[in-house]
Amino acid sequence: MSHDDARERAAHLVPQPHSVLLGAGVLQLPAELPVRLDVPAQERAAVLRAIALLPVTSKVVAGRAVVQVRLGAGATPPEGYVLDVTEDGVTITAADRSGVVYAVQTLRQLLPDAAYRQAAPSGTLWVVPVIRVEDSPRFRxxxxxxxxxxxxxxxxxxxxxxxxxxxxxxxxxxxxxxxxxxxxxxxxxxxxxxxxxxxxxxxxxxxxxxxxxxxxxxxxxxxxxxxxxxxxxxxxxxxxxxxxxxxxxxxxxxxxxxxxxxxxxxxxxxxxxxxxGVHDALLAPSExxxxxxxxxxxxxxxxxxxxxxxxxxxxxxxxxxxxxxxxxxxxxxxxxxxxxxxxxxxxxxxxxxxxxxxxxxxxxxxxxxxxxxxxxxxxxxxxxxxxxxxxxxxxxxxxxxxxxxxxxxxxxxxxxxxxxxxxxxxxxxxxxxxxxxxxxxxxxxxxxxxxxxxxxxxxxxxxxxxxDPRLVDYLxxxxxxxxxxxxxxARTQDLHRRLPHHLDRLAAAGVEFRPLTGPAPWQRGGTGRRAHRAGVPMAERLANYAGAAATGTVADSPDP
Missing domain, CATH: 3.20.20.80 (Glycosidases)
Structure with a gap:
């Protein structure tokens, strides 16, 4: 796996982190990942389950480790994280366990797409770029x-x-x-x-x-x-x-x-x-x-x-x-x-x-x-x-x-x-x-x-x-x-650039998404019971809902 491949993955993260500093070089994760946990005792098991989202096995060590997790109140904003990858190892810093999960998910995107498969092709090298990511969410x-x-x-x-x-x-x-x-x-x-x-x-x-x-x-x-x-x-x-x-x-x-x-x-x-549709069956207000x-x-x-x-x-x-x-x-x-x-x-x-x-x-x-x-x-x-x-x-x-x-x-x-x-x-x-x-x-x-x-x-x-669950994926x-x-x-306008690469990750995971060019032949409406209908135009539907919300009435209620 070339350095260029690893660096390219860093340019196609979804959602886009708030701060990404890409360095020189790469880190190759070993088949068995030594992990050091600087976390409260009551969080250790949960943090290990988060690390298990990576496509390699892990073991907890007390000394030198390839991955170090630091968990402490106030270390980052809520649900935020700092992911620091050098040629020597990975350090994850977070204020809560959610931040660790999100750091691991970002690290997973930095790995080859095979990280999203249940079993990777033989010979896959788990290489990530040297990088520092600082990130936290807008909405709770x-x-x-x-x-x-x-x-x-x-x-x-x-x-x-x-x-x-x-x-x-x-x-x-x-x-x-x-x-x-x-x-x-x-x-x-x-x-x-x-x-x-x-x-x-x-x-x-x-x-x-x-x-x-x-x-x-x-x-x-x-x-x-x-x-x-x-x-x-x-x-x-x-x-x-x-x-x-x-x-x-x-x-x-x-x-x-x-x-x-x-x-x-x-x-x-x-x-x-x-x-x-909307039916008139109601639970009765009664004792x-x-x-x-x-x-x-x-x-x-x-x-x-x-x-x-x-x-x-x-x-x-x-x-x-x-x-x-x-x-x-x-x-x-x-x-x-x-x-x-x-x-x-x-x-x-x-x-x-x-x-x-x-x-x-x-x-x-x-x-x-x-x-x-x-x-x-x-x-x-x-x-x-x-x-x-x-x-x-x-x-x-x-x-x-x-x-x-x-x-x-x-x-x-x-x-x-x-x-x-x-x-x-x-x-x-x-x-x-x-x-x-x-x-x-x-x-x-x-x-x-x-x-x-x-x-x-x-x-x-x-x-x-x-x-059909396949249609759920498509939608x-x-x-x-x-x-x-x-x-x-993510305050960016370049999702269209990052999305094709991200869809390769979803394809590896088996997600039957809608291609950016339109539905695949087997996803089309066809002429059967799944055939396309124009349905209610969006502008008309929104006007109906807005009017019902303004008057405190029920939208799309059945006729009296």
């Missing part, structure tokens, strides 16, 4: 949502995406675990949730604008408690926090198929929904359903060490409560008037349940916008995930909420990537790679106080029309590469 929350409710992703796929997230220095996995079309968590206390709610008899394969067509094939799956423990631990080793979403009161069709008595109205023959939620949270929340729990609050068609005597009794007991006040009271009860577990609630911006028009605004302890544009995000920040920016444009990666017949079926679009790469999350006219409320950003992989990459640049805070 660098997230990705995986919708495993609409189409289930097997555990192996979730673990693989955790690997890819860590490789791009993303640190928050938002698992969308429940919706109208599926419930994905084993419950010992309420077993019908996974026995009944985890599968549907068929799935819609037609676009919203077409006559409904279904595939006639059962679909489902769920994660056992042990699966979730594995996912959480695997993610933690890669500096990723797993945040569960159990949404209420809307998007509860699968829950209510299992336990219809908690619905509004309590229809006894509910089934898990087989169509996409009975609140006790159900309390017991469910008591069981499930301890599975997730995250300080945050997402409780939905979006796309709730509140008119379903208008003539329900159970809801009326709940409202009368509390002196509530109107659906907005009832909704606010229900979400307040949910917040209290989370507080009892030491958790901070996260909701979609619908919850904030709806309650902002009612008598009781949502508590500012709630983190608002703003998906309907910058204006509702700004209002939430101005009201004192921390916010995570997750706008449809450009962070919804289920939208097609180019307005072209070759693109496979999607809701609409496009959201191009260029749209993502050019995004500035915080508008310039925001005040300093409003900007300080932005905890971070998140991209979304919804899966209504994404039944996520390379757009996620550009998103990671923004999330990390």
């Amino acid at each position: 929350w660098r997230g990705m949502l995986l919708d495993v409710a609409r189409h289930f992703l097997p555990k192996r796929e979730v673990l693989r995406h955790i690997d890819l997230m860590s490789a791009h220095k993303l640190n928050t996995l938002h698992l969308h675990l429940s919706d109208d079309q599926g419930w994905r968590v084993e419950s010992l206390r309420f077993p019908r949730l996974h026995e009944v709610g985890s599968w549907r008899a068929t799935s819609q394969v037609s676009h919203y604008s077409d006559e409904a067509v279904h595939d006639g094939t059962p679909h489902g799956g769920y994660y056992t408690r042990d699966d979730l423990a594995e996912i959480v631990a695997y993610a933690a080793d890669r500096a990723i926090t797993v945040i569960p979403e159990i949404g209420v009161p809307g998007h509860t069709g699968a829950l209510l198929a299992a336990y219809p008595e908690f619905g509004s109205p309590p229809v006894p023959d509910r089934a898990v929904h087989t169509n996409w 009975q359903s609140l006790e159900f939620l309390r017991l469910l949270f008591d069981e499930l929340l301890p599975l997730f060490p995250s300080p945050y729990v997402h409780v939905g609050g979006d796309e709730s068609v509140l008119r379903a409560w208008d003539n329900d005597p159970v809801v009326r009794a709940f409202a009368d007991k509390r002196g509530l008037s109107g659906s907005a006040e009832i909704f606010a009271a229900l979400m307040a009860e949910v917040r209290q349940m989370l507080a009892e577990h030491g958790k901070t609630p996260v909701t979609w911006d619908d919850s904030f916008a709806t309650q902002a028009t009612g008598a009781a605004a949502e508590s500012t302890t709630t983190l608002v995930m703003a998906w309907r544009g910058a204006e509702v995000a700004r209002r939430a920040a101005a009201a004192g909420h921390d916010v995570v920016l997750s706008p449809v444009m450009p962070t919804y990666f289920d939208y097609f990537q180019e307005a072209h017949p070759d693109e496979p079926l999607a809701i609409g679009g496009p959201v191009t790679l260029g749209d993502v790469a050019s995004w500035e999350p915080i508008p310039q006219d925001w005040s300093q106080v409003e900007s300080a409320r932005v905890r971070g950003i998140q991209c979304q992989m919804w899966t209504e029309f994404v039944e 996520l990459y390379p757009r996620t590469c550009a998103f990671a640049e923004i999330a990390w805070g």
